[in-house]
Amino acid sequence: MFNKETEYALRSLVYIQHQNDRNIRPGIEEIAKEIEAPHAFTAKILQRLVRLGFVQSAKGRGGGFFFDPNKPVVTLHDLIQSTEGTRTYEGCGFGLKTCDDAHPCPLHFQYAPIRAALQKLVREESIQSLARNPHSHFKAATEK
């Protein structure tokens, strides 16, 4: 569904929150290994996310990544907006400039409800809700 950067960002942040909930602040090497992502690239991505304020980091011995519990949760929409953009779940499936019930493309009436469900998903779910989802084991092997 999403591009590599978004996937790595998603998995990284969920892993960080998951570990934070166990009082651990994981470092880059640990994160990259656990989420099965290239560590240098993951470092680049997290560096950006820290700059954006989505997550915090501590340098030096005993450092690592962590969330400030006083900050609002990071929704998937927030994250995706900052990486690949929301084109995937906003805008016309046919590529038209405007999407409008009054000027529908041939896909409109079938596609619009699905797109709306996607939008609801990314706006309602957050790094925190995913990290605390009791019905999941995210430490599965990751794709090629």
Add this chain to the structure above:
Amino acid sequence: MFNKETEYALRSLVYIQHQNDRNIRPGIEEIAKEIEAPHAFTAKILQRLVRLGFVQSAKGRGGGFFFDPNKPVVTLHDLIQSTEGTRTYEGCGFGLKTCDDAHPCPLHFQYAPIRAALQKLVREESIQSLARNPHSHFKAATEK
């Protein structure tokens, strides 16, 4: 939702079928202009689709693109498979190698039904069904 190549391919083919239904075999210049796509790139894409047998072409004076009515319809899934691949609507939204109710990622139970709806859409709709959709005007302006 889809990448440029898929969008241009989609719009081109729907336009060709639409014109064919009016006994017209449009050429590249006309197609590219109507669907608001770069004509040289559109030519490349259609060239590939002809090689793949999705659509036919006639060279020389009075030539153009057309569908063989005796061939089976081209589903969106067929088309997408031949361009960007089906990663967008198949596979795990979190990027895991396998998607499985028994080993769900944190997105699985919310994402799987939406993905299933997308799969149904691309498998049931075809260039022909879209071209003959009475509730649409695809000749709207197209995105940036």
Add this chain to the structure above:
DNA sequence: TTATAAAAGGACAATGGGGTCTTTTTATAT
């Protein structure tokens, strides 16, 4: 106060997506 562990930063590189342009081939109208 010095060694060490960790993140930050920056330069570089491979690949694919998204395109342009020119030449070649093929068919048709005259």
Add this chain to the structure above:
DNA sequence: ATATAAAAAGACCCCATTGTCCTTTTATAA
């Protein structure tokens, strides 16, 4: 047969994505 109209083919280009690697900064532990 020849001029013309059209698609096919191939060389090339730019830039975003997806990375790697090396140096620098910062914090802590001993």
